Amino acid sequence: MAKVTLLEAVNMALHHEMAADENVVCLGEDIGTNGGVFRATVGLKDKFGFRRVMDTPLAEGLIGGLTIGMASQGLRPVAEFQFQGFIFPAMEQIICQAARMRSRTRGRITLPLVYRAPFGGFIHAPEHHSESVEALFAHIPGLRVVIPSSPARAYGLLLAAIRSNDPVMFFEPKRIYRTNRHEVADDGQALPLDVAFILREGSDITLVSWGASVNETLLAADRLADEGINAEVIDLATIKPLDIDTIVNSVRKTGRLCIVHEAAKSFGVGAEIATQVQEQCFYELKAPIGRVAGYDVTMPYYQNEQYYQIHTDDVVLEVKKIMERSA
Amino acid sequence: MTFTSKSAVTQVQYLDDEGNVVQPLPAWADDLDLLINFYKNMVLVRTYDKKAIALQRTGQMGTYPSHLGAEAVGIGVGSAMAVDDVYVPYYRDMPTMMMRGASMAHNLLYWGGSERGSYFNRPDGALSEDFPICVPIATQCTHAAGIAAAFKLRGERRVAVTSIGDGGTSKGDFLEAINCAGAWQLPCVFVINNNQWAISVPRAIQCGAPTLAQKAVGAGIPGVQVDGNDIIAVFDVMKKALERARSGKGATLIEAVSYRLSDHTTADDATRYRPAEEVNDAWKREPVKRLRQYLHHQGVWNEDKELAWQSECNQQVQAAVEQYLATAKEPPEAMFDYHFESLSEPLASQREQLIEKAMRMAGGEHG
Numbered sequence: 001m002a003k004v005t006l007l008e009a010v011n012m013a014l015h016h017e018m019a020a021d022e023n024v025v026c027l028g029e030d031i032g033t034n035g036g037v038f039r040a041t042v043g044l045k046d047k048f049g050f051r052r053v054m055d056t057p058l059a060e061g062l063i064g065g066l067t068i069g070m071a072s073q074g075l076r077p078v079a080e081f082q083f084q085g086f087i088f089p090a091m092e093q094i095i096c097q098a099a100r101m102r103s104r105t106r107g108r109i110t111l112p113l114v115y116r117a118p119f120g121g122f123i124h125a126p127e128h129h130s131e132s133v134e135a136l137f138a139h140i141p142g143l144r145v146v147i148p149s150s151p152a153r154a155y156g157l158l159l160a161a162i163r164s165n166d167p168v169m170f171f172e173p174k175r176i177y178r179t180n181r182h183e184v185a186d187d188g189q190a191l192p193l194d195v196a197f198i199l200r201e202g203s204d205i206t207l208v209s210w211g212a213s214v215n216e217t218l219l220a221a222d223r224l225a226d227e228g229i230n231a232e233v234i235d236l237a238t239i240k241p242l243d244i245d246t247i248v249n250s251v252r253k254t255g256r257l258c259i260v261h262e263a264a265k266s267f268g269v270g271a272e273i274a275t276q277v278q279e280q281c282f283y284e285l286k287a288p289i290g291r292v293a294g295y296d297v298t299m300p301y302y303q304n305e306q307y308y309q310i311h312t313d314d315v316v317l318e319v320k321k322i323m324e325r326s327a
Numbered sequence: 328m329t330f331t332s333k334s335a336v337t338q339v340q341y342l343d344d345e346g347n348v349v350q351p352l353p354a355w356a357d358d359l360d361l362l363i364n365f366y367k368n369m370v371l372v373r374t375y376d377k378k379a380i381a382l383q384r385t386g387q388m389g390t391y392p393s394h395l396g397a398e399a400v401g402i403g404v405g406s407a408m409a410v411d412d413v414y415v416p417y418y419r420d421m422p423t424m425m426m427r428g429a430s431m432a433h434n435l436l437y438w439g440g441s442e443r444g445s446y447f448n449r450p451d452g453a454l455s456e457d458f459p460i461c462v463p464i465a466t467q468c469t470h471a472a473g474i475a476a477a478f479k480l481r482g483e484r485r486v487a488v489t490s491i492g493d494g495g496t497s498k499g500d501f502l503e504a505i506n507c508a509g510a511w512q513l514p515c516v517f518v519i520n521n522n523q524w525a526i527s528v529p530r531a532i533q534c535g536a537p538t539l540a541q542k543a544v545g546a547g548i549p550g551v552q553v554d555g556n557d558i559i560a561v562f563d564v565m566k567k568a569l570e571r572a573r574s575g576k577g578a579t580l581i582e583a584v585s586y587r588l589s590d591h592t593t594a595d596d597a598t599r600y601r602p603a604e605e606v607n608d609a610w611k612r613e614p615v616k617r618l619r620q621y622l623h624h625q626g627v628w629n630e631d632k633e634l635a636w637q638s639e640c641n642q643q644v645q646a647a648v649e650q651y652l653a654t655a656k657e658p659p660e661a662m663f664d665y666h667f668e669s670l671s672e673p674l675a676s677q678r679e680q681l682i683e684k685a686m687r688m689a690g691g692e693h694g
């Protein structure tokens with residue numbers, strides 16, 4: 001079995017699905033000859049030709065709208081936006097059109113499309129290259145929002161996203177694009193699009209995270225274990241629809257919850273999880289729910305970005321605080 | 328009525344690739360000191376560009392977009408503008424920004440990851456009203472239209488100038504902005520830096536029209552194509568467009584045809600998608616050599632002056648680098664301090680948490 005990075009797993013899934021289904025097409029800026037600015041689409045044009053692997057003009061609104069037209073005709077477009085921060089020009093198409101078409105037409109027109117984009121900060125990128133705005137999309141009815149945190153989940157979830165008949169926002173945590181290699185079988189096995197993954201069992205506190213910060217969360221769990229605190233770690237993976245059951249079941253067991261996300265703290269996915277958990281198991285909570293998140297300010301340029309970033313330490317400290325505040 | 332626009336656009340050029348005059352020069356070009364000044368600035372920003380790339384390669388700066396090959400566009404546009412006009416740049420516009428008062432050290436700070444790179448004065452010492460570098464493609468064009476609308480509303484004889492790459496002209500924002508500028512007769516100049524490539528996508532598959540200047544036709548404004556490697560042509564066309572705008576006649580679209588002699592940015596490898604022959608060929612038309620040869624022909628420039636100026640450029644660039652490297656980082660809490668005009672309680676408490684975190688990190692405890 002090949003050991004691949006998250007980025008290579010994305011590429012593997014695209015190769016697999018384009019070969020398996022001739023309706024799958026890829027489009028975006030620089031995705032053809034150049035293989036995408038991060039190289040996620042490398043080799044696709046050589047293998048499948050420019051009719052199925054299309055370099056578009058530099059226009060995200062166009063990409064948003066084109067894919068809607070294509071998908072309505074039974075194609076399965078997988079569009080790449082170069083960075084999550086550059087999806088905004090396509091927001092009108094995504095929000096006003098892609099997300100609602102099925103509902104408006106009572107199922108007559110469905111849109112099996114995937115919008116891929118690298119996201120998240122802390123790679124010394126210029127401004128507007130570090131966005132982490134999954135909550136924005138999760139808030140829109142009609143969109144699925146998926147964020148893998150490992151090569152295996154990138155492969156399995158992307159296959160599922162392409163096979164889904166609903167529009168899927170597929171956000172790839174670029175900070176860990178190339179950091180770890182895992183064995184991933186190119187077996188065409190998709191993962192479910194509505195399930196969170198328990199990465200580590202524990203009894204004292206539930207840690208929920210997604211994307212790149214799953215790594216710091218797991219490291220924090222290791223450190224906490226050394227101090228006798230047994231943390232359960234959940235990779236949310238699919239932001240929407242939210243698999244609240246897995247989280248609630250875990251919190252029923254541990255009695256405590258800490259949510260770790262890179263995005264700005266207020267009005268985010270963490271807030272939603274906290275609300276749903278207290279709705280469902282308030283009386284089983286032994287302590288107030290904690291959040292480790294980005295600040296509510298514009299992500300600083302990279303000279304100071306390490307202060308915005310969530311470090312393992314931040315998670316450990318927050319968890320200890322939660323433990324201390326336990327009833 | 329059927330109307331067919333031939334949209335024939337001819338390219339304005341005064342100097343050919345070898346610096347020979349191909350048509351009578353505009354009267355202002357008799358001022359050889361002005362041309363020498365253009366030349367010196369072009370060499371300076373080229374020297375800077377090389378150094379900036381070296382800083383990136385040695386880990387002393389972040390991703391950087393080279394302007395190699397676009398010197399005549401930037402210096403020409405920046406030199407033609409009045410000090411109180413407003414410039415709305417995109418990321419490859421360091422040369423124009425330098426003419427507008429943002430120093431090399433400012434540019435280094437910006438690409439070195441500090442917001443202070445966007446805080447600078449005009450050449451006359453007043454705080455600049457120019458916009459910061461725009462990274463999202465084409466959004467700056469609509470800002471320029473808005474600035475021009477404000478000038479028009481207030482009856483000010485100022486002009487808003489913006490620039491954009493060839494790829495950027497595919498975006499709605501660009502088309503929406505020139506459309507509005509045409510409909511409202513705004514004092515605005517749009518400059519396309521057509522360097523032939525939008526990262527890996529060549530000009531030809533970006534747009535089916537033979538020239539980008541003719542996008543102006545649909546907006547109802549004049550479109551001019553200029554040889555972007557010929558600074559005399561760029562400056563002249565720009566001057567006329569500015570005069571036109573200042574006298575209330577409205578906007579102009581200028582397509583400056585040049586070539587991106589470098590990679591897209593330091594994060595890009597253009598050999599993946601671009602034939603070497605094409606680049607070699609483009610070097611024959613580059614702007615710096617062309618003006619140098621013209622100045623040689625005029626007897627106002629020679630090898631000695633060249634060497635002296637190059638050494639002066641090296642010194643100026645080195646001084647800017649030292650200034651950049653010696654600039655202490657802003658305290659981390661600056662990310663809160665410029666966020667809103669005043670800090671609300673929740674933000675103030677996050678600011679406190681950040682200071683605690685920074686102190687903790689300074690203690691070396693963070694994982």
Ligand SMILES: Cc1ncc(C[n+]2csc(CCOP(=O)(O)OP(=O)(O)O)c2C)c(N)n1
Pocket residue numbers: 029058060082086089419462463464491492493494495496520522524525526587591
């Ligand atoms: C809205 C948006 N989409 C994508 C990008 C990523 N991107 C940065 S530069 C670039 C190509 C721009 O080409 P062009 O407009 O021709 O200008 P050039 O860089 O060649 O000067 C792209 C796609 C971006 N910055 N903004």
